Amino acid sequence: MKRGEVVSLHVKPQYGFAEKGASGTYEHAKIPPYADLTIHLELLHWKSVELLLDNESVTKKILKTGEGYEKPNDGTIVKVKYMAKLEDGTIFEKKGLTGDPFEFTIDGDQVILGLDMAVAKMKKGEIALITIAPEYGFGAVEVARDLAVVPPNSTLTYEVELVSFTKEKEFWQMNAGEKLNAASKRKEEGNALFRVGKYWRAGKKYERAARYVEQDKAFLEEEKQQAQALKLSCYLNSAACKLKLNEFRLAVDLCTRVLELDPENLKALYRRIQAYIQVGELALAESDIKKALQIDPDNKEIKLELKKLRQIESQYEKKSAEMFENLFSRLSKTEISKSRKQK
Numbered sequence: 001m002k003r004g005e006v007v008s009l010h011v012k013p014q015y016g017f018a019e020k021g022a023s024g025t026y027e028h029a030k031i032p033p034y035a036d037l038t039i040h041l042e043l044l045h046w047k048s049v050e051l052l053l054d055n056e057s058v059t060k061k062i063l064k065t066g067e068g069y070e071k072p073n074d075g076t077i078v079k080v081k082y083m084a085k086l087e088d089g090t091i092f093e094k095k096g097l098t099g100d101p102f103e104f105t106i107d108g109d110q111v112i113l114g115l116d117m118a119v120a121k122m123k124k125g126e127i128a129l130i131t132i133a134p135e136y137g138f139g140a141v142e143v144a145r146d147l148a149v150v151p152p153n154s155t156l157t158y159e160v161e162l163v164s165f166t167k168e169k170e171f172w173q174m175n176a177g178e179k180l181n182a183a184s185k186r187k188e189e190g191n192a193l194f195r196v197g198k199y200w201r202a203g204k205k206y207e208r209a210a211r212y213v214e215q216d217k218a219f220l221e222e223e224k225q226q227a228q229a230l231k232l233s234c235y236l237n238s239a240a241c242k243l244k245l246n247e248f249r250l251a252v253d254l255c256t257r258v259l260e261l262d263p264e265n266l267k268a269l270y271r272r273i274q275a276y277i278q279v280g281e282l283a284l285a286e287s288d289i290k291k292a293l294q295i296d297p298d299n300k301e302i303k304l305e306l307k308k309l310r311q312i313e314s315q316y317e318k319k320s321a322e323m324f325e326n327l328f329s330r331l332s333k334t335e336i337s338k339s340r341k342q343k
Helices: 113-119 176-195 199-214 221-244 248-261 266-278 282-295 300-342
Strands: 006-011 037-042 049-051 058-064 077-086 091-095 102-105 127-132 156-166
Touching: 058 113, 077 113, 113 127, 113 156, 176 199, 176 221, 199 221, 221 248, 221 266, 248 266, 266 282, 266 300, 282 300
Parallel strands: none
Antiparallel strands: 006 037, 049 058, 058 127, 077 091, 077 102, 077 156, 127 156
């Protein structure tokens, strides 16, 4: 339907109340079993709901549409007003509702991850109801906020208004020097987050840093060398984040990017070996181990991965032998049973 449309719906019992019918109330009459229904319906308006993650851990329901088309990017300083509640309606925090709006930086690790992600998808003037699952909120810990304590594993609801924002300059608007400086800054921010175990946020920083220097055709030769070093470092660090997050296929892709630029990069080979082993690509892992040991025959970390690989292969062989033994045992019993029946 379209906004303002009025229709008359004719509904067969199997799409209505079926064989059960419905008991009457002061609002409507009793509906007998197997009743055909006629429904007069007008669509007045609707509120859009965005799923910010495939698993619906963060959703955004638009209560008031914002202006224009621009949205905050990473590094943007945003000004918001919000009220935050628990599932039972307890208000645990209010920001910017009296006095100046609350200010924070997108992807600056200043608010919970779910709120950060949602505000980055809003337009100026937009008001939205944001629902955040525990893993994108305060997690499994109890947290004291301004107005109440948030229990462990709490689902949170924020009603947020994005008052205004000041966007960071996009990478295509920067000259070579600005891009190199921005990439270095994002990389250092990622390192700080990685050290305290915030791997998802750290990975985002490394990805952002790499984007600044991926297109280096306009760079001078010395700038290209700096850009290359930053790219390699950010891809490798991002791969380390993916390993920590068990996103092994993405770790493989990032290490492959490094090896396309630097075929003898031991860190990239080592991390790709780890990822291949985790996803069961044992032949590819062994191939990378051979390459790594050709570059550095005494590398202890690579030798440990080789030992791990051999242990896994041994376990596979043992399981396969047991499986075939059981199969042949069952076949043998079947043959004996057939022979007895024939006799």
